[in-house]
Amino acid sequence: MTTPLIELCEVSRKYDDGPPALHDTSLTVRAGEAVAILGPSGSGKSTLLNLIAGLDRPDTGTVTVDGVRVDGLGEAASARYRRDRIGMVFQFFNLLDDLTVADNVVLSAQLAGMPRGEARRRAAELLGTLGVDRHARAYPGRLSGGERQRVAVARALMNRPPLLLADEPTGALDSASGEEVGALLTDLNADGQTIVVVTHDPALARSCTSRTVRLVDGRITEDVRPEAVR
Structure with a gap:
């Protein structure tokens, strides 16, 4: 058995006085997998993604990604971890409108010293x-939503990260553009890219991932792996 690329062990996270966003959650993802995290609003999907990305820390439990104990990193080390090991794709693209497409894509590599x-x-x-x-020489505002998301994926892949995280990557797209982005994620995974997609859309999960993890009230209620559906 190979070491998991992602390993969450009994992770819990609570905000303020509400119920836990995640409660004693354990999850492993191996290199080369494409995993969809499904669940309704408030189920803990975004919290799970933020913990993997090092944007948040658990109250209890451990988060290890690509051999790095993410939950123990300081602010500067977390930034280096995301720069070197994580590619992130967001619902609303997060491109810089005053930079050209090419400059948006190049920026992360320049920050990494390439x-x-x-x-x-x-x-x-x-x-x-x-x-x-x-x-390449256009500005993001001149592109369609699907084209902007492709640019965002290019930016996320610039530093050859072992892990690509996608947070509702088709949520701001029309159905045709959403299908194109789903097909793109499928192709990337076929080339060996490990992908974790957070989505509320079961159709996207079916189209571009081979494993689905369902969260309800901060707990994993279902984990369907490829061997379980053959």
Whole structure:
């Protein structure tokens, strides 16, 4: 058995005086898996993603990703961890409107210290692979929602992260664009990219992942793996 890429062990997280957002949650994800985290609003999906990304810390339990104890990192180390090991795709793209498409994609690599020429070549390669290279000199506001999400995926992949996290990646898209992004995630996983998708959309989960984890009231109530559906 290989070491899991992601391992959450008895993780709990509570905010203020409300019920726990996550309660004694344990989860492992192996390299190369594509996993969908499903559940209604308030089920703990975003909290789970934020803990994996090092944007939040559990009250109890441990979070280990790619051999790093994420729950024990300080602020600077958390930023380096996300830069080097995590690619993130968001519902509303989070692109910088005053930068061109190419500059948006290059930015994360430059922050990581990649030489400018190498970063430009890497960005051009990704934009070409994702079918948006013709927009390299355009600004994000001129692109469709589906095109902006492809640019966001290119940015997320710039530093070759072992893990891609997608938070409602089709939530702001029309159905056709959503299907395109789902197909893109499927292709990335087929090439070996480990992906965790948080979504409320079972159709997206079916289209681009092979394992679904369902959260209800901060607890995992269902974990359907490929072998369980053959």
